Amino acid sequence: MTGMDVTGMDVIATAGHVDHGKSTLVRALTGMEPDRWEEERRRGLTIDLGFAWTTLPSGRRLAVVDVPGHERFIGNMLAGVGSVPAALVVVAADDGWSAQTAEHVAVLDALGVRHALLAVTKADLADPAPVLADVRERLARTSMGEVPAVAVSAATGAGVPEVAAVLETVLAGLPAPDRSAPVRLWIDRAFPIKGAGTVVTGTLAAGTVAPGDRLTLGDREVGVRGVQSLGRPVERAEATARVALNLRGIAVEDLDRGDALLTPGAFRSTADVDVTLAPGAWDEDRLPAEAVVHIGSAAVGARLRPLEGTAVRLRLATPLPLRVGDRLLLRDPGARRVVGADVRDVDPPELRRRGAARARAAELAAQPLGEAGAAADLARRRVVRTADFTAMGWPVPGEATAVGPWLLAPGLVDELAARLPALVGRYRQQHPLEAGPPVAVVRRELGLPDDDLLRAVVRPPLTLREGRVAVAAAGLPPRVQQAVDAIRARLAADPFAAPEAPDLAAAGLGPRELAAAVRDGQLVRVADGVYLAPGVEEVARARLAAVPAPFTLSQARSAWGTTRRVAVPLMEWLDARGVTERLPDTTRRLR
């Protein structure tokens, strides 16, 4: 099996009324038979999608998705054009603009297809000029605009090389696909192959697939065993391409047209979507209550809730992996009407309050379309996991703040940081002995999902200390400060004369007050009930340095001029801090 890279391929879909010569033209262009089924060939009618390909004179490779024109098979037509960037509109010279010409062109217009050419077929049966002029004029009013047009006869072969030549120029004008984008392959066929297992086909509109890749399908993971393109195995298929994937880990019964194979983690499945309809397409006051949503090869029923103006909330009967910026096609099957809808939000806010729908519509109206709306969307969400945000289809806005896995809206960190001093101040009024509120309290007050986010919000003179948002120099209430000052004055004169419990009690210094003084750096707690001044460690060391080592506890006590009540815990405290070293015979020396 020799591999080959597929680098340049274009994919185009046919469109047009039944029997206007689409499949015949595809056959003339590619030499391949697009009607795959015996029934299709017998009836001379395309029923399902057909696939053919060729190399154009320039060397450009082209794959064609041939769609049925019969009105009954419009669902298949929709699946065929859903991932394709360009269209070959076919109209017969002897019949002209017809019902499914109109319907197919409306579909292409709703999908926003911008690249097309017109082939007026059966030029041997009637003068193609009037039809050509008429259809070009109609197409000019759609997303396709002014299209090149060619008259052609499959019967005589006249015009076929011209169609190929015009195809070249149309394809040359296609935007380059994003080959580094995540994969979302909408499956259009799934079938078993003896010995190879399950094969699916689809049009790869963006991204790259290679054997060995892992993709997700719903909540399952599947492995890509092999990749084929244009009938041959390839090492890698890059968008745009028709691809056939041999899958591992899934049975053909578990796959259907409309399923999507996805790059893991890159998409989120959603049933609720806010969209804006192409303006003017459907009468805003008379939207159907239900419609079918089409994207790629998928077709899913949806309830429509008009918000206001062109903004509509969709509730899908089955969730779809949608992203902001996707273009959906909404179809009202009863009325055979279609409209394009731009996906604006795949995780929309609930609408509970009165007027919420109107407010939401206004919000969407104010927000730029596509990726430019990212900052506005993030502003509404305030804080979101970066992975979730990008899976919605948004780029990370340049002004956003990233903190660990989180993304904060532009300006939010400053806004929260500015709220903090007042918040901490209020807390300390109620809890004067505490340096500041616990982190969890602050996180809740600020509406943040993770304690860790406070790292970005706490700024001097506030600081994160011991699980609190603390004032760096918190200070103590005046009454407590006076009592601590008195003790510190005594300790300044005699550094090891730790106040006795009755002295502390008399000064009004209970455990909470003492803890506050320690937190504030005004006292050092050597042991339960034994408080000395900061710096006592250095003083203790200096006095011991004058004693010949090793020395006993009793020698140390004399050097410090204190009692056993203080000396015993102080000695252990110094041991623990690595100032002194306890020798096996319980004497010490300085380290």
Ligand SMILES: Nc1nc2c(ncn2[C@@H]2O[C@H](COP(=O)(O)OP(=O)(O)OP(=O)(O)O)[C@@H](O)[C@H]2O)c(=O)[nH]1
């Ligand atoms: N004389 C003449 N007949 C043509 C030409 N192109 C197609 N036909 C005939 O028109 C009939 C329909 O052609 P198809 O190619 O099957 O039409 P189609 O658009 O694919 O039809 P559906 O797929 O069913 O929508 C066939 O009998 C073709 O032989 C042409 O240029 N000249």
Ligand SMILES: [Mg+2]
């Ligand atoms: Mg056909």
